[in-house]
Amino acid sequence: MTVIQTRGLSKRYKDSWAVDHLDLSVEQGDIYGFIGRNGAGKSTTLKLLCGLARPTQGEALIFGKPVRDSVARRRVGALIERPGLYPDLGGRENLRLCATLLGLDSPERQVAETLETVGLSPEEKKPVKHYSMGMRQRLGVALALLGGPDLLLLDEPINGLDPEGIREMRELFLRLNRERGLTILVSSHILGELSKIATRYGIIQRGRMVEQITAGELERKCADYLHLKADQPQRAAALLERELHLTRWEMRPEGEIRIYETVDARAVGQLLAQAGIVIEEMGLHRQDLEGYFLERMGGADHV
Template identity: 40%
Template sequence: MEYVLQTRDLRKNYGHYKVLNGLTMGVPKGAIYGFVGKNGAGKTTLLRLICGLQEPTAGEYSIYGTANHQKREIVRARKRIGAVVETPAIYLDMTAEDNMKAQYRYLGMPSFEGITDILKLVGLENTGKKKAKNFSLGMRQRLGIAVALAGNPDFLILDEPVNGLDPQGMIEIRELILKLNREQGITVLISSHILDELSKIATHFGFIDKGCIVKEISAVELEKACRKCIHIEVSDTKTLSFVLDEMGVEYTVLSQTEADIFSSISVTDLALTLDKKNCKIKAMQECDESLENYYINLVGGKDYE
């Protein structure tokens, strides 16, 4: 598998405080990678390191195979990155077009060709002379992404892109990210605490806790782990297992009295069959573990960022 970003035992200390503590992860090319962690877990610190805003204390990372200790080469590799870290890098007293022109000048681009196309891509082509300070929060976020797209990057880093947005703003950012990924082929790394939104677009997930990656998983694998089931409590799971085996049903026994059933079943037929074998159903509930529940069960606690 080809990776856009890889980190190996990456560490970042501030005095005695360890923000990143041996972090190892990989963002596959073409992925939308959801980066999930509690407050202070180290997500933004990692993004700042990748963008060259800070230096690691130890360990290394590579961008498109170029390691960070290769000073000249890593600068060239970073030119393939567009990023919105913490807040959008925009001038509030300037229009969307003037913000784009300022970024083009900063990058030393020879002309302003392509600005109209980028603004159209993010849905800001008709903002005219309206200044960014009069934009909605969602429009500012989209302008920040537009600025990050200057220079035609193929790796986009977004730090909390839907934070504070209303439902319509979230939908607009979600659709934009999907369009950039599917139509432009841009790999996207998203740090976000809006787990429900991440579950709708991410192809891969990385869960960080106390500066370490505790789990990397694809969306396909996560869907299997979070799939719907019927949680059933009975008087005897040995009898339940015998009946479910005869029915050809997939299940997992959790204890002497509890099990999860993963296939569609006739509850009536199951209840009648168990009753004939003197096995009583005490409780039954349909379950569908969410990304949020999966994350909480993985790292513990509810105070996620």
């Protein structure tokens, strides 16, 4: 089932397009990594997806319904830019207020459960103005989780966290995705933060979708050669060339063979084993993921 579908979604501010004919689709159960540089249009897209901004052109469907449909919108939890927190209140009080505004049943229980889910102590009395960045982001995610949404929209939730905080956030997203079946769209300007958890990626540059790709497709695309080291490299190469009709391969110094076309690694293994050739190393070499994304986001020079 498609959870988010946009067609030609566009938003113009004064004389520039913040979002420019964006076609984005997110399937149920996805953790969708929405990647782009600062100013690429991520926050604006997320605002359009939860009704905080109106499109200039195009449309966005959530669970098959327009964003303005109140039933569909109730299934969405969002954290966009900074969470709207009352600085002088504690975390628990902030959640309580939000739960009351949402008209939730048994708000106390939901507040306590949500605090536990994101790893904040219900006993924490400190006003949120004294919260660390990590605690603030957790509370922001807690606010988005109130009401039990089926879709979470999270705008750079990992921004400004330390490595430990990043790891914990990633684990939280995986848990919500696996245990509760939540579909999650999470934006970032740093790929490394999402590459461990995303099932699909959308790369946005100057308001436009440059590429939408599943994690599996990305892996295949980034695999650029099969690397092989054998105890008799010349014999191995001759055999492979003859039996597998290889044309795109090369012999590197120190007897490393690189095969640039798609071959079945098991077939290579069997063939060499039958000929009594010992394989010392074999594996797929991948293009660097970070490089792949930087190229598509518009070069590495203007972060």
